[in-house]
Amino acid sequence: MSDSLLNNKRIVKNTVFLYARMLLILATNLYITRAVLKSLGVVDYGIYNVVAGFVSMFAFLNNSMSIAIQRFFNYERGKNSNDTLNDVYNSAWMIQIIISIITFCLLESLGIWYVNHVMMIPSGRMFATNCVFQFSILSLIIVILQVPYSAVIMANERMNYYAFVGLIDVLLRLSLVIVLPYISFDKLLFYGTLTLGVSIIDIIFYAVYVRKRFCLLHFDLHVGRKLFKPMMSFSMWNLFDMFAYTMKNQGLNVLLNAFFGPVVNAARGIASQIMSAIQSFSSNIIIAFRPQMVESYALGDINRTTSLMYGMSKMSFGFLFLLSLPIMLETDYVLSIWLGESVPVYTSIFTRLVLADLLVCCLNSPLSQVVQAVGDMKKYQLYRSIVVSSVLPFSWLALRFGTSPIFVFVLSLFISIINQPVSLYLLHKIYPYRYKDYLKRVILPCFLFILLSPLLPILFSYYIGHGFIRFLIVSMASVLSTLLFAALLLLSSNERKIAYSFIKNKIGC
Numbered sequence: 001m002s003d004s005l006l007n008n009k010r011i012v013k014n015t016v017f018l019y020a021r022m023l024l025i026l027a028t029n030l031y032i033t034r035a036v037l038k039s040l041g042v043v044d045y046g047i048y049n050v051v052a053g054f055v056s057m058f059a060f061l062n063n064s065m066s067i068a069i070q071r072f073f074n075y076e077r078g079k080n081s082n083d084t085l086n087d088v089y090n091s092a093w094m095i096q097i098i099i100s101i102i103t104f105c106l107l108e109s110l111g112i113w114y115v116n117h118v119m120m121i122p123s124g125r126m127f128a129t130n131c132v133f134q135f136s137i138l139s140l141i142i143v144i145l146q147v148p149y150s151a152v153i154m155a156n157e158r159m160n161y162y163a164f165v166g167l168i169d170v171l172l173r174l175s176l177v178i179v180l181p182y183i184s185f186d187k188l189l190f191y192g193t194l195t196l197g198v199s200i201i202d203i204i205f206y207a208v209y210v211r212k213r214f215c216l217l218h219f220d221l222h223v224g225r226k227l228f229k230p231m232m233s234f235s236m237w238n239l240f241d242m243f244a245y246t247m248k249n250q251g252l253n254v255l256l257n258a259f260f261g262p263v264v265n266a267a268r269g270i271a272s273q274i275m276s277a278i279q280s281f282s283s284n285i286i287i288a289f290r291p292q293m294v295e296s297y298a299l300g301d302i303n304r305t306t307s308l309m310y311g312m313s314k315m316s317f318g319f320l321f322l323l324s325l326p327i328m329l330e331t332d333y334v335l336s337i338w339l340g341e342s343v344p345v346y347t348s349i350f351t352r353l354v355l356a357d358l359l360v361c362c363l364n365s366p367l368s369q370v371v372q373a374v375g376d377m378k379k380y381q382l383y384r385s386i387v388v389s390s391v392l393p394f395s396w397l398a399l400r401f402g403t404s405p406i407f408v409f410v411l412s413l414f415i416s417i418i419n420q421p422v423s424l425y426l427l428h429k430i431y432p433y434r435y436k437d438y439l440k441r442v443i444l445p446c447f448l449f450i451l452l453s454p455l456l457p458i459l460f461s462y463y464i465g466h467g468f469i470r471f472l473i474v475s476m477a478s479v480l481s482t483l484l485f486a487a488l489l490l491l492s493s494n495e496r497k498i499a500y501s502f503i504k505n506k507i508g509c
Contacts, residue, residue, distance in 0.1 A: 014159045015315070018284035021163035025170045026277045032170075033273045034338050035177040036191065037266070042344060043122060044188045046262030047129055049269035050119065053253045055107060055136040056246075064242040065095055066147045068235040071372050072227065073155035074291045078298025084227070091227040092148040095235070100144045107137045119254075120261050125188075132192035139199040149206035152214055157291055165205045172198045237377035241368065244388035248415075251392050252408055259399045263344055270339070271350035275358055278323045282316040282362045290369055297373040305373065306433050312366040313442045314490040318449065320362050322482040324355045325454055326475040329461050333471050346405060353409035360416040363446070367423050370431055380426040387419045445489045453485040454478075 037045045069092040076084050111133065115121075121129050153162055176194045183190045249272070257265050289312045296304040327334055331348045339347075371380045394415075395408045424438065457477040464470040 014288040039180040046266040064239040069151040074294035078295030135192040135196045142199045146203045149210045240381040240385035244385035267344040267347040275354040285316045294373045316362045318486040326478040357413045376430045449489045456481045
């Protein structure tokens, strides 16, 4: 059996494994969001969402470096340069320590000023808000210092342990929300404190595993400095992209708070919870593909790298649409079952718009993965980031003229659509792929897929009365129709054979 076929099967195996993990996490997170909203109330939930969202704006510093570390690990593995892996590990630690110090200083200065003088916080909740802010800062610092460990695990494709820690995390959070209604003192403070505790437990699990399984990797300040500069350079250019998407996803949250207060933030928070849960599935595909994409480019195998880009694009789009379609068709019913009578205004339309935005953006992620494999980040990230981040000033102007908060989400979707051809043009400048091939193998199949697969569930939705029966039938029709057209339109003949072989082996036929 060829190495390429073995690698493809490993991608399928890792993807299926990660999706099984995500199904459990998704189901649990849906309950967690409802339970937290019910226990905290709309106002406190909105406060937690905007404070945690503001802190997470600074996570783009960490996310950028995380991608850089994984890229350098996989690139050196692709070249079979095992001697330099410890250099990457040590450079990663030095960079993450620097990032954690910078992040802490920024949040403890500018962040405190913003929370106390700009955010719209109800009177009597400032103390709790500031405490939650401090807990969120510490959680972010822990996540930053966790990156070298998780990068080693991802680079070595140890998806089983990655899934295990994810399950531990969600079970701990589930335990937290179960006891939350029985707390007699400030529930917002209690929730913020124990959320920090979960972050501490996560990093302990990662640290113990890496030190036990990869004992050749060890931190030494005097080793690995030669890679410090190229890794920082890679990270800084990638930072533009991270900053742009942070402004889009979290900056809008802050903007909505400034114009409409925490109630609209609660609606935005719920829509974002749904988006984040579904987006995790797309992220899992990228996690499964990324190591082999970087390694194949390091080996000079351009054909396989391009093939992986096309496959990642179609798979991520197909899975996201599979999950998004029934929710977009039955948004009101899903929210009523999930949240009961505590559905904040605008939640339904916000949810539909962020899911549409997510579907457009998922086609952009594989392009970024190729750019990161190449390493020539400058022009691609700079120009694309300008397009993406333009949503913030345009939204501010629109809101200043009195538009509805809905317009902000429509504008975000429009800019995401514009960003796709811009990204394709910039990628073509540094990587040898053909526009015609991309249109034929990605855009056309995805267009036909999104055009044909919703027809049957929309038909059922139109003729069946609102309620559980319609939701069940529409969901089943969505899944069956999406899977059918995905197999016919999104998968090549070789990809269908690999998928069939994997399923046959798993069921023992």
